[in-house]
Amino acid sequence: MAHKNILHMLTPQKHVSPFDLNMALDAGYDAVLPYAGVAMEEVTELVQDVIFSRPPDRGVRSAVFFGGNDAVLALDMIEATKKALVPPFGCNIMADPSGSYTTAAAMVACIERTLKNRHQKALKDVTIAVFGATGVVGYCAAVIAALEGARVKVVGHDGIERISKRAKEMEARFGIEVEPVDGSSDEKKTALIEDVHVIVAAARAGIQVLGKDQIQGASKLLVAADANAVPPLGIEGIDVMDDEEAIEGTSAFGIGALAVGPMKSKTEYGLLQRMIEADEPQVLDFRDAFALARTLAS
Incomplete structure (x- = not known):
């Protein structure tokens, strides 16, 4: 039977x-x-x-x-x-709450692939600023990147207090180090991104996190990824369909939300199938999602 x-x-x-x-x-x-x-x-x-x-x-x-x-x-x-x-x-x-585990996994996998293809670098070689790290996608992206050895800055749009609590929670739960940073003004965000190699914009849909002038002033920037597909987009100058596309006025490459989307879907589908095909019970969270997503991205 x-x-x-x-x-x-x-x-x-x-x-x-x-x-x-x-x-x-x-x-x-x-x-x-x-x-x-x-x-x-x-x-x-x-x-x-x-x-x-x-x-x-x-x-x-x-x-x-x-x-x-x-x-x-x-x-x-x-x-x-x-x-x-x-x-x-x-x-x-x-x-996979709100698709956040598989979305974050797919986004970080796309960033990892772009760093390798365009700059011959790995996650452990870079500093990453995550905007929206108190939300579901940003939280998971920050933890995944830190677990892979990246130096991660989690940015608080409403000051340092709330993001500091989130950072301590991440550190206690996963044994990682992340740096909470105040991003409550354009001036503070501009100063912050001058010293990072990767930007992840995972703020609430319809909120522009960074403008084109700010991105073009980030001289060390290598990759920027935007999780937002609802106008205005999270990072001005990155189209939702961009997939390793050069960002105008920079040496960096952009990844848009709809480039991440298909890999997110393949990752969730793949984990669901893994449970169907398993001979022994599985326990799957965003770490398993990233392990699968990086094979899909390579």
């Missing part, structure tokens, strides 16, 4: 993402079941219902996926799920 692959998709928000539902079904899941408004304290009971409803040798055919809009909460839900497992009963576990 064929055992169906079933994905239980949980989110703390009002709705489960239709994007993720479509992606999971296209990846090959036989059934994708949405659960909205899930609180942390409900995770254990739901997960144990998932694992105890099937014999241990069929646990790998069940999966739990966490969505939402909070990168850290999704990691906490993964940990709660792992604690809820009762061996030999198990299941696959994955998170």
Whole structure:
């Protein structure tokens, strides 16, 4: 008898993402079941219902996926799920809140590829400024880059206090070093980017983080990537379709949101398929997403 692959998709928000539902079904899941408004304290009971409803040798055919809009909460839900497992009963576990894990992974993979192709450099060779690091995509991009050895500056648009708390959280959780920086004015942002090699703009959609004059004044800049596809774009002078395109007036190359998008989708699709094809239960977060995305980018 064929055992169906079933994905239980949980989110703390009002709705489960239709994007993720479509992606999971296209990846090959036989059934994708949405659960909205899930609180942390409900995770254990739901997960144990998932694992105890099937014999241990069929646990790998069940999966739990966490969505939402909070990168850290999704990691906490993964940990709660792992604690809820009762061996030999198990299941696959994955998170991708607001697509942030796979988007950040794809973006950093594109940056890594561009550094190699255009400048013969690696992530460990550069300083990266991440704008929007309190958000889901920026947070994950900052952590991925720091784990790969980059010197990472996380920029606070509203001053130093909130971003400093986020930086301490990153450092405690992942054993990395990131530098919080005040980016609350154009003058401070201009001064900051004079000493960085890579810029990641992951601020809220429709907000311009940096203007063309600022980018052209960043003499050390090698690569700039913009996660925003909603006008005005996050970095003036980078088109949404740019993929290793020269940025006018600089020696740098730009990566636009719609160049990152296809790789993000392939990464999420690939992780979902990995769970379907696995012989042993998987636990997948943004680190696994980056490992896959960099193979897609090479």
